[in-house]
Amino acid sequence: MTANEALPVLLDRAALHGALADPVFDSISFLNEIMDRYPRAISFAPGAPYAGFFDELDVAACLRRYTDYLAETKGRTPAQINKLLYQYGPARGVINELIAEALRQDEQISVAPESIVVTVGCQEALLLVLRALCAGSGDALAVVNPCFAGIAGAARLLDMPMIAIDETADGIDFAALEQACRDARANGGNVRALYVAPDFSNPSGAILSLEARHRLLALAAQEDFLLLEDNAYGFTAAPGSALPTLKALDRAQRVVYLGTCAKTCMPGVRVGFAVADQRIALGNGKTGLLADELATLKSMVTVNTSPICQAIVGGMLLEHGGSIAALSHGKAALYRNNLAYLLDALERHLGGGNHPAITWNRPAGGFFVRVRIPAVADTSLLAYCAAEYGVLWTPMSFFHLGRAGDHELRLSCSYLDPQQIEEGVKRLARFLCDPRVLDGKAVQ
Ligand SMILES: Cc1ncc(COP(=O)(O)O)c(C=O)c1O
Structure with a gap:
């Protein structure tokens, strides 16, 4: 057979990395696909920012502000600035x-x-931190469950075992976490870290009470694990109501703080960050920082985060006196308003004791509301809802490690305006009052 006659290669997916067959990866492609299939549906699915924010965004002005700052405040020459941005x-x-x-x-x-x-986004920060911490097969990641799909996906990519720790009304299941640490040690392993989003978590909108924050820091010290604090949504807290972050309470470098500019600036800029001030013993009597190790890993992943994108974020920060809170002040107000509108619309269309089997939580911030329904909220019910009622949501089971969340869905309020939220909740209410859904019978 000549080279030209050879059959095209056919790779077996089963022979590729196991993550590709993991439900967490499937769930993201399913959501993208269904949004493409029903472009006119009102979508409570994406946790993406409100698109109206980008109408007046002047990226060139942001870049200019940052380069002016480099020239005027840092004394950089044009050649140095060009090198910084373009090399x-x-x-x-x-x-x-x-x-x-x-x-x-x-x-x-x-x-x-x-x-x-x-x-490159908070997602890369998650991946780098897990890569650094997972040295062997006994190293496990505890995860507050349900959780952001990005952490489950990153751990799966790295074959890092995960231990689900349930979220509770004002905290997490501390007893289960403590037990998980002991069990891991008894089996020759270690819980290296707990991933937690204390402020308006995705998907629950939950917050960790101040007492729970202190307790978590104490438990991390007692059982010797790190806390990976993801604070994507803390900026939406009402003025004066925010609790201190774990990192702000941390006196012993137990917390790796993970930030994203996706919600406060824009996702397209793909800028996030890790604060990793933990000291690393280098084995030669010297110490370095965990951040040094993450930067070393990063040099083999994305090499460096686009300096142009960083400059855009830098310019946006400078425009607001260097404060992310000031920069995102108007956005936070819009999200709080949307969330209040969504909760109010749910009350008007599904509340008042008329549908006792349909319940939801009432977060004080963030993008998300969980709704409990009698039917199994799976992909076939979502497809039915999209086709018959023109409204989309996310099954909560997508965010659970293991089988759970079958009767819950997640609504996101960030992407829509109040008129769309009103119409979307009307459609959702009609769907939830569909006898097949109310009776809890699965849609075939
Ligand atoms: C909890 C959480 N962390 C981080 C992110 C954002 O990550 P990135 O900066 O990679 O866009 C999201 C986005 O949806 C999120 O929900």
Whole structure:
């Protein structure tokens, strides 16, 4: 057979990495596919920012503001600025100082710029931290469950075992976490870290009480694990109501703080960061920082985060006195308004004791509301709802490690305006009052 006659290669998916067959990866492609299939449906599915924010965004002005700052405040020459923006850059990042200043102003987190790594979204930060912490098959990640699909996906990509720790009304199942640490040790392994989103978690909108935050820090010290604090939604807290982050309460470098600019600036910029000020014993009597190790790993993943994208974020920060809170002030107000509108619409269309089998939580911030329904909220029910009622949501089972959440769905309020929310909830109410859904019978 000549080379031209050879059959095209056919790879067996079963021979590729197991993550590809994991339900968490399927769930994301399913949602994308159903949104494409029903473009006119009102979608409560994506946790994406409100698109209207981008109408007036002047990216060129953001870039200019940052380069002016480099020239005027940092004394950089045009050639130095060109090199900084257009060449390969440091794996650790270029706007670290500005991020450190924003964390100081907004969160009372005091860290050196060297302990920050600017990543390609928070997603890369998650991946790098897990890669660094997972040294062997006995190293496990505890995850507050239900959880953001991005953490489950990252752990799965790295074959890092996960232990689900249930979320409770004002915290997490501490007894289960403590037991998981002991069990892991008894089996020769270790719980290296707990992933937790204390402020308006995705998908639950839950917050961790102050007492639970202190308790978690104490347990992390007692059982010797790190806390991976994801704070994607804390900026939506009502003025004066925010609780201190775990990192702000942390006196012993137990917390790796993970940030994203996706919701406060824009997802398209793909900028996030990890604050990793943990000391690393280098084995030669010297110490370094976990951030150094993350930057080393990053140099083999994405090399460096686009300096142009970092400059855009830098310009946006500078425009608002270096504060992410100031930069996202108007956005936070819109999201709070949308959330209040969504909760009000649910009450008007499904509340008042008329549908006791349909219940929902009432988060004080964030993007998400969980709704409990009698039917199994799976992909076939979602497809039925999209086709017959023109409204989309996300099955909560997508966010659970293991089988759970079958009778719940997640609604996101970030992407829509109040008129769309009103119409969407009307459609949702009609759907939920469909006898087949009310009776809890699965749609075939
Ligand atoms: C909990 C959580 N963390 C992080 C992110 C954002 O990650 P990225 O910066 O990679 O867009 C999201 C986005 O949906 C999220 O829900």
